[in-house]
Amino acid sequence: xxxxxxxxxxxxxxxxxLRMLINDAPDIDIVGEAGTGAEALQxxxxxxxxxxxxxxxxxxxxxxxxxxxxxxxxxxxxxxxLTTFDDDENVYAALRGGASGFLxxxxxxxxxxxxxxxxxxxxxxxxxxxxxxxxxxxxxQGPAAxxxxxxxxxxxxxxxxxxxxxxxxxxxxxxxSNSEIAAHLYISVATTKSHVARLLAKLEVRxxxxxxxxxxxxxxxxxxx
Numbered sequence: 724x725x726x727x728x729x730x731x732x733x734x735x736x737x738x739x740x741l742r743m744l745i746n747d748a749p750d751i752d753i754v755g756e757a758g759t760g761a762e763a764l765q766x767x768x769x770x771x772x773x774x775x776x777x778x779x780x781x782x783x784x785x786x787x788x789x790x791x792x793x794x795x796x797x798x799x800x801x802x803x804x805l806t807t808f809d810d811d812e813n814v815y816a817a818l819r820g821g822a823s824g825f826l827x828x829x830x831x832x833x834x835x836x837x838x839x840x841x842x843x844x845x846x847x848x849x850x851x852x853x854x855x856x857x858x859x860x861x862x863x864q865g866p867a868a869x870x871x872x873x874x875x876x877x878x879x880x881x882x883x884x885x886x887x888x889x890x891x892x893x894x895x896x897x898x899x900s901n902s903e904i905a906a907h908l909y910i911s912v913a914t915t916k917s918h919v920a921r922l923l924a925k926l927e928v929r930x931x932x933x934x935x936x937x938x939x940x941x942x943x944x945x946x947x948x
Contacts, residue, residue, distance in 0.1 A: 724750075725749075725750055725751060725752040726750055726751045726752065726773045726774060726839060726840065726843040727752055727754045727770065727772040727773045727774070728745065728751055728752065728753050728754065728772055728773065728774045728775070728776065728839060729753070729754060729755045729756065729757060729763060729766050729767065729770065729772045729774070729775045729776070729800075730742065730745075730753060730755075730756045730757070730775075730776050731756070731757040731758075731759075731760070731762070731763035731766075731775055731776065731777045731778055731781065731786065731789070731805075732757075732758070732776075732778040732781070732805060733758050733759060733778065733780075733781045733782055734778075735758070737778070737805075737828065738756050738758075741776065741835070742756075744832050744835060744836075745835070745836070745839075748836050750840070751836065751839055751840075754766075754770050754772050755769075755770050755772070758781070758782075759781050759782050759783035759784060760777075760781045760783060760784030760785050760786055760788055760789030761783045761784040761789070762783075763775055763777055763781075763786070763789045764784065764789045764792050764793060767789075767793050767798050767800045768796070768798065771798060771799055771800060772800055773799075773800065773801065773843045774800065774801055774802075774803060774839055774842060774843055775789075775793070775800055775801075775802050775803070776803050776805055776826060776839070777789060777790060777802050777803065777804055777805060777822075778804075778805040778806075779804055779805065779806050779817060786802075786804060786805070786817070787816050787817050787820050788820075789802075790802045790804070790817060790820045790821050790822050791820040791821060793821065794820065794821035801823045801842050801843065802821065802822045802823060803822065803823060803824045803825065803826055803838060803839065803842050804817045804822045804824070804825050804826070805825075805826050805828060806825055806826070806827060806828070807827070807828055818932050818933075818935075818936060819936065822932070823842045823846075823930055823932060824838055824841070824842045824932070825838075826838055845930075846930065846931060881926065881937065881941050881943075883925060884921075884922065884925055884926075887908075887918060888918050888921060888922055888925070889943070890908060891904055891908070891915065891918040891919065891922065892922055892934060892937070892938050892943060893938060893943050893944055894907060894908075895919070895922075895931060895934045895935060895938060896934070896935050896938030896939055896943055896944035897944055898935070901915045901916055901919065902915075919931070919934070922934055
């Protein structure tokens with residue numbers, strides 16, 4: 724079964740480069756390309772692809788708004804944001820809008836293909852560097868914003884998790900993978916996956932990205948780790 728994918732970027736050369744990288748993958752099929760967020764949204768409606776690789780900054784409608792609308796309409800498509808990372812200031816907004824992962828434009832081929840496969844399988848992909856960026860951006864909003872966000876976080880649910888689940892959530896918030904968490908806590912990867920699954924259910928969030936957001940909005944992680 725192939726992963727049906729749409730490429731959305733306002734720069735034709737970027738789309739062409741991604742197309743060249745992806746075309747040789749036997750399990751990924753590019754079913755459309757878009758130069759604006761509005762075009763990406765329309766393709767998501769018409770094609771209902773598994774994945775849209777979505778640039779953050781596009782004309783007519785940016786990638787964040789297109790992602791919000793894809794999620795608001797209940798489309799089955801999962802979105803991987805395409806970012807330059809160093810100068811994009813909208814990572815947090817994209818995650819809150821429903822993005823399931825991030826690709827950096829200068830990533831190597833294997834990482835791009837792996838990201839598409841991971842997200843298509845129903846998981847979320849968020850690199851430790853992106854996690855640190857999220858936390859730093861959140862911290863720079865100042866104490867008042869932090870207190871306001873913490874007050875809005877699902878404190879009741881977070882207070883209901885076990886101590887081990889709290890440890891796992893903190894490590895997820897630091898950007899660790901399941902295997903890294905397992906090694907850190909001296910538990911098996913299977914046990915780690917069970918803890919993650921219970922956290923998803925208890926916090927009523929859809930994926931790992933949302934666990935990261937919950938962890939730092941609740942003050943469980945900080946810019947210094």
